[in-house]
Amino acid sequence: MRMFRNAMLFTTLFAVAACVTVNIYFPTQQVDKTAEQIVDQVYGIEQPEGGNGDVPEQNGGSSSIRDAFRMVAGYFGPAVAHAQDATTVSNPAIRQLKNQIAANHNQLKPYYEKGAVKIGKDGMLVVANTSGLSVAEQAELKRLVRADNQARSSLYNEVAKALDISQSEVGKIKDIFAKHWREKAPASWLQ
Template identity: 75%
Template sequence: MRIFRNAMVFTTLFAVAACVTVNIYFPTQKVDQAAEKIVDQVYGIEQPDSEAPETKDDSSSLSRMFEVVADCFGPTAAYAQDATTVSNPAIRELKNQIAANHQQLKPYYDAGAVKIGTDGMLTIANTSGLSVAQQAELKRLVRADNSARNSLYSEVAKALGIAQSEVGKVKDIFAKHWRDKAPAAWLQ
């Protein structure tokens, strides 16, 4: 009888703990989707007009039942923010600024004067053949673009409810997209 009572107490405590457990996670998928969309727009890569709506297979009512039970009794996840799009006036302005910089930087990319580093930030690689005025303009553009990128990462984090201490993760995700979608000659 004592073992049964202890088992019941343990089971009750476990059930109560499961009800109040909250898993806070970094919304990697949302940041990844935002980064891909923004980088595509800056680079001028065509995007599909709309994604095909998800179709749900209702053939398995048993699996749906397990989902409902898990939702009721399992731990719940606290999402940073359930945003379907990551856009606000500040993000749009920064994206437009980076896109405008990109158009001005494109000849420098093509000439090998500027490269995209592993952190997704721009670096000046080779200024030979550039006049003093062109070198000054290149430095100004790189500085402005890197500043806008850092501000963009902070704004995306803010829009998704991500702590500012996690902006480095946002930057890493963007860096992957900046590099993956750029021609190899643009990479450092």
Template identity: 50%
Template sequence: MIRKISRSMAALVALLFVGACVTVNIYFPAAEVSKTADQIVEDVYAAPEGENAAPQGVPPSSSLARMLASLVSPAVAHAQQETTVSNAAIRGLKDQIAQNHQQLVPFYNSGNVGIAADGSLALRNNDGLSVQQVASVQRIIAADNAARRNLYAEVAKALNTTETGRVQAVFARTWRDKAQSGWWIQEDNGAWRQK
């Protein structure tokens, strides 16, 4: 009987030890990510039309060059709140997204382009667009979505977290929350609605 109790106790202690070893509290800097998302999305949405904007439907030919230049040039000191994150790569990606945004504003306004539940952009419909415009808008959307994925990875890296998916989720909510009235956003359940 004592052997049975001691085996049971040993098994219980082993289970508790394994459970304690497996329980890992991974820190996710939610406040910093949220503050960074707020600042970046506000900057992108507030970029004045015409500044850095290429003609409608034409991708900027020098956006890659500007992004590369921002990566190798000395960092400009920016007054930031303590909880925002920025570096040359993040600023370059933000600028690229802002340029894409300016080209896409007419398509947001017409309802052709919407902000998906995951924060990416989507061509909702091609009503009123020529075949060339559809192709051009799709190229801009693809470039913008790639820049957004890279931005989330850079923000995660700057905050020393590997949880890029959680960073993207925070940004997705922010892109949709700060979208202008009249733009189309996709709800978490997949339904599209005009804001």
């Protein structure tokens, strides 16, 4: 009898564990598309016609039917933990940071042309060669670089929040953005 009870307990625990499916993934394509669009906007690269700067929402059918199905599946299906399905990666904080980085970029352009600021391998800005700059210009350059790097870090954190990505994976977001910051920049801007 005791062996039967233990077998039943084991079977019950196994069945419960089998019903819980944890599917955690990193939405590489969403982050890549978001990074590409934001970098294009900051650098002033033309968007495809109809592009508004936000990643467009995919419409795979009626959203009300899809939402109803997800609600029912949530009650009866296995529990699934994953990054957010929405493909629109924009919110007021992301738009504000993107605009701030774009404004910084416009102020930094003369410094890029002089070789005073470069884009590092991590996608962050670094002060490079300040010879030929006045003390006031050097101070302004350092202020702009610091502000821009802080805005970039904040942007990566906001993208992680918008996509429900854990803080431990913000480095992946930074790497994806770094690839776009560097690929779309002139070679003379790179460190």
